Amino acid sequence: MKLKFLVALGIAATLYSCDDETTGIGQFVADADMIPAKADSYTIETESYLLDSVYSRSSTAYLGKFTDEDYGTFSSDFLVQINCPENFILPDRIEEIKTAKLGLYYTSYFGDSLASIRVQIDPLTKAIKDDGTNKALYYSNLDPTEYYDKNVTPLAIKDYSAYDRTIPDSVRNEDGYYPNVAIDLGDGFCKNFLEKYNYTETVNGKTIHPYFKDSESFINNVLKGFYVHTISGEGSILYISDIYLHLTIAYWTKTSEDKDTLVHTVVPMSSTKEVFMSTRFQNSGMKELVNDPKCTYLKTPAGLCTEVTLPIEEMYQAHKNDTLNSISVSFQKLKDQSNSPFKMGTPSNLLMVRKSEMKDFFENNKVYDNKTTFIATYSSTTNSYDFSKLNRLISYIFSEIRPEIEKGETEWNKWKSEHRDYNKLLLVPVTTESDSQGNIIGVENDLNVNSAMLMGGKDLNNSSDESQRIRMSIIYTNPVQK
Secondary structure (H helix, E strand, O other): OOOOEEOOHHHHHHHHOOOOOOEEOOOOOOOOOOOOOEEEEEEOEEEEEEOOOOEOOOOOEEEEEEEEOOOEEEEEEEEEOOOOOOOOOOOOOEEEEEEEEEEEEEEEEEEOOOOOEEEEEEEOOOOOOOOOOOHHHHEOOOOHHHOOOOOOOOOEEEEEOOOOOOOOHHHHOOOOOOOEEEEEOOHHHHHHHHHHHHOOEEEOOEEEOHHHOOHHHHHHHOOOOEEEEEEEOOOEEEEEEEEEEEEEEEEEEEOOOOOEEEEEEEEEEEOOOOOOEEEEEEEEOOHHHHOOOOEEEEEEOOOEEEEEEOOHHHHHHHHOOOEEEEEEEEEEEOOOOOOOOOOOEOOOEEEEEEHHHHHHHHHOOOOOOOOOEEEEEOEOOOOEEEEOOOHHHHHHHHHHHHHHHOOOHHHHHHHHHHOOOOOEEEEEEEEEEEOOOOOEEEEEEOOOOEEEEEEOOHHHHOOOOHHHOOEEEEEEEOOOOO
């Protein structure tokens, strides 16, 4: 299982430079002039891991349905609220709200631009209170039937395609053109909206519109939100960056000659980060991929990631008193064999996180720390995801298990049975947010349509040819005690 060899003293300093924070288990004072660096390696095992859901809090909504020959059928829909600015007012002397249109503005899409899909808009029947305490609201398996009545007539139904052929090229090529699906919500919606607006109260001698004083009043009394979902057709997924409710208002005003005249204006209301929005993702046909012994899979969103099992106990027995200078491992991406005309993208970044800590990492908006969580960016040059500085993680796990091992075999086996994931990691596709200096300040689950096959799986784990297995490389020293 292990290959050990000495490294010449002359290159020891170079090896130390692999990590600026070497970590040790024992309490030692190292004499750098006398300690040769050594190398070791271990086989790690991998397998595909099916995600039933992911934490999907995002400013982007996803809509559509797509079937892939390898990864099965994927669909996405979402629930969204509309924000009402404080003390919102419409023009005086309103005659009517002529139209109300829900505009879904998208920056890009995946799949067939001409595929015809039918979208349905239903009003929410239950106000969703998003105070940050209910994390389940942002998981991708959120059940929309808790918040709308599927037996009630929908507000609207519309057919669309990602490339709208009804838009002339002269408009499409204009600066500021923003692809969108505009859905008319009907006269009934307009009349109900205006009735709620026309309800007034007098407070301190001033007439106010109480249902429009802030977003909470608006959501509870006027519009609880929308459930936006496809009901037929497939072939594309829209990546929706902005959602607007456009109200076309007809109201009376005075001309320069002091005569009444009827004019029209469009009043926009939008979904913002101050109100609730959550996308639901559904995947089918991927269970067979989990059991594929020839490789492991990554599939986003909310699909597959790769589970890594480390030989921690074996490593601990060999290196419990060593200083771990550098530990690294690479995961090779295999060639995409798909014949689909719409190939998925490759996940740009992988988060390495302990399996037991993944839920907490995303729910609490943590940023990777290169100590217990790491990020590797896909390299097209090496066709791999390369992780380094893992000595910090291994040393952390060593410090966690050392007290348990020292209690004796019985207690150690009991602890292992209670902490079955102590040696397991997940490789999760993520997107990152950076500040102006290029520092990563945010990490989220990758919600775009991406996939990859990685070298590994049960066949490779059980291969008699050790050179074909995935190896974790270690550089370490045996410090002299003083």
